[in-house]
Amino acid sequence: MTLTTSAPAPAISPTTAKEPHRLSLRRRLRRDWWIYLFLLPTLLGYGAYTVYPLVASWWYAFLDWPGFAMTGTFTGLDNFRRLLADDLFWNAFRKSLLFLVVAVPARVGLALLLALWLNSRRTPFSGFFRTLFFLPVVTTGAIIGIVFTLLLDANGPISLALVWAGITDSPTNLVASAGTSLYAGIAVWVWKWLGITMIYWLAALQTIPRDVHEAAMLDGANARKELWHVTLPLLVPFLVIITLIDTVGALNVFDLMQTLTGGGPSFSSEVIEIFIYRTAFAATVPQLGYASAAAVLFGLLTMVLAVVQAVGVRWARRQTKGAS
Amino acid sequence: MSAATAIRPESAEGAPTRRRGPRRGRNVRPGRVVALVALTAAALLWTYPFLWLVSASLKHPSEIFGSGFDLVPDEFVWENYTRAWVEAGFASYFVNTVLITAGTVLVVVIRSALAGYVLGRFDFAGKKILIGVFLVTFFLPEGYTIIPVTQLTDQLGLLNTHAGVILGLGAGGQIAATLLYAGYFRGLPKELEESARLDGAGQFRIFFQVMLPLAWPITATVVILTFLFAWNTYLLPLVFTLSEPDLRTLAIGMTVFVGEYGQDWPGMAAAAVISLVPVIGVFVVLQRKFVDSVAGAVKQ
Structure with missing residues (x-):
């Protein structure tokens, strides 16, 4: 970059x-x-x-193409027309957006909280904690997805813990119910990736010069005031960058969601990538052209976010320069 | 625990100035205690799934669901591991993953170092266009390219080979690696090449004998990031090896395992441990480098 x-x-x-x-x-x-x-x-x-x-x-995207061994026939805008009328496509689109809107703020916010704690000089074992939170980041998303199908089983530890804490009345499998499967996926995703965002925030916090902190102390600011009026405003440019990095991450969740929920039950957690995969590779009659059309629209969405990123980063750079 | 000891050296670097600070003798306030309790609870939440997984991999099937939160197996069933390793084929999945990861790392390092060197140090016709293309495609999602990449691999006759998977993973994308090399090479002094040239070295000798060895910190970072990516990747090997059991990687093997031996929970847990141990092991040994590699992205 x-x-x-x-x-x-x-x-x-x-x-x-x-x-x-x-x-x-x-x-x-x-x-x-x-x-x-x-x-x-x-x-x-x-x-x-x-x-x-x-x-x-x-x-x-302009072809009717029923398999790699076949040749496609040109059908013009047919695929796009069908997509726009396809409830399942819009369903997947909505699920992806919902995922983004819930998961990204949760990941960015919780990671900031962790980073502030771990950055504090009075937190003991901060290196050890940092390692722990980073651990899931290095693991294989697809395998984490499968492991969590076990952990989330109605007789598994998560279900037990929820009953024990009085949050649910009876053991439930959160992935097996249409109302909660997407949110279970979001929770696992945040759990898996929180550590990397925490590292981003810690790197951002390191850029705040020590004399800023000392000046705040001299002005008589207590810890809370310093946080609200000094530290957080200085972090705003990083917020833009980190949010956008995580947003792109939230659009690439195929491995985790495919293995955790497979998009189900009844499409309740089918994000766009699963829709594309299902249409292109997992259907009895593959619809490669149709899936490509969906991929193109998906790519456009990412492209828009990339442009926002470019603009946002440039803005953030100006902010940092202005501050220093 | 080795994680805790391994990270000490780094925190020790920053610690002396902190410890000497005036706040050392301060009283512990209740807010601190709450934060510490929350932090410990979160740490438990982050550790428990891994502990549960290891424990499940050593239990009898009946014991996994039904012994509550108890993590210690009544009897250690090591047989779960032999079942996953031998019968379920994880031995060959493991070899495949190692081969594919190593191949991908090699392809990415060579490609990125070469390109990063000329991009970072020289001007040439077409440079701006090249960088423009890199930027436009920086965030291109894998789901977007998978269909044409599959088609291309098929046409190259590589669909059921390791080379096909390696090229699919390493030949495209990975722009961050190229940019890392370019940034590093740009910062090296010009005199390096000039003196080497005076000694009669050509461009290739300069690159391989002078520049590439100098760039080892970047090479380490790129190796780590590519290793993580290749070891953990899912979509491309899934598509490429659906019809080819001999090529399956660990992640795909897990998926197949779930389909074929659905109720063998301990075997599944053992297989997951086998798949995760290498990547976690490398992380624990090299964690400082890991964290720095990752943090570099945002510092820029």
């Missing part, structure tokens, strides 16, 4: 160097042949496995 925004690009200054560049392009290419050789693996790999799929998805 930094590369582009902060790259000084010493020799390229478009206004002054345009004319000589154009003249010497061939000579430059000849002189720099080894540079392109260094780039070759990236150009080939990235071209074939990222750029080509990006473009191809759009083409596939």
Whole structure:
């Protein structure tokens, strides 16, 4: 990210160097042949496995294509028309948004709380706690999903704990009920990824200079006042970046949700990725074109968020610069 | 526990200045106690699932659900592990995962180091376009590309091979790695190349003998991040190996296990432990580097 925004690009200054560049392009290419050789693996790999799929998805989205072994037939905007009228697509879209709206603030907020605690010099064993909270981050999402189907079983420890705490009357499997399955998924997701967001916040807290804290002390601010009026305002630029990183994370939950709920029961936790996977790979008659159309719309959603990210980060950068 | 001891050195670095601070002798206030209790409760919440998993993997089936919160098995059933390792095929899933992870790490390191070097240190025609493409595709979700990638792998004749999975995971994406290398190489002094060139070294020798060894901290970070990604990935191997049992990775093996031996809870738990131990083990040993690798993203 930094590369582009902060790259000084010493020799390229478009206004002054345009004319000589154009003249010497061939000579430059000849002189720099080894540079392109260094780039070759990236150009080939990235071209074939990222750029080509990006473009191809759009083409596939216009096809009726019932399997990799078959050839697709062009059907124009048919897939998009069907998608917009498909209740299950909108259901998946809503579930993804709901996931995002509930899970991201929970993850960002709880992680900040943890980071503030762990950053305090009076918290003992903060290194140990940090390690513990980070532990699930390194684990395999799909396996965590399966393990939690056991933990969430009606006779499992979570159900027992809920009864013991008086939250539920009788043992219940939260994943097996349409009303709670998505929220169970959100809870497991927050549990799994909280540690990484906590690390982001801790890194952000480290950027607050010590003299800011000392100045606040001299002004007679107590801990709470310092938190509200000094620390939190300084964290706002990071809030933007961290929220957006986590938002992108919340759109990539296939492994966890597929293994934890499989999208069920009765589509109650079917996020967009599961919808795409089901349509393309898990159906008796694969609908690759239809799934591609859904993927394209999903990609657009992510793209919008990426643009928001770019704008937000730029804004946040200005804020940090203004502050320092 | 080794986690606690291993992290000491780092906290010790920051500690001296803190300890000497004026607040050391302060009284403990009730707010502190509440926070500490909450923190401990949360820590329990974060540990319990792992402890439960290990305990379940050593129990008799009847004992898993029905002994309440008790974590200690009546009798240690090590046989669960042999069942998962031998009968359920986790031995071969394990080998597959190691091969695919190692291959992906290798592909990503080579590709990113080479590209990062020229992107970070040189200007050339097309550089801005390249960076523009990287930025546009930075957050491209995997679900978006999976259909064309499958189609492409099929056409290359790699659909049921390790190489197909490795290329699918490592050849595209992974822009963060390239940018990390580019940022690091940009910061190295120009004289390095000049003096090497005076010694008669060509571009390739300069890169492999001077620059790449210098960039080992970045290489370590990229290896760690790619290792995590490749070991834990799910969608691509799932799609690629649905019809090819010999290629399954641990994560896919777990899914199959659930389908085939649905009621064998202890075997499932044992298989999960087998799958998670390597990644957790590497984390515990290298945790400082892990945490720094991750934190680097936001510091920038």
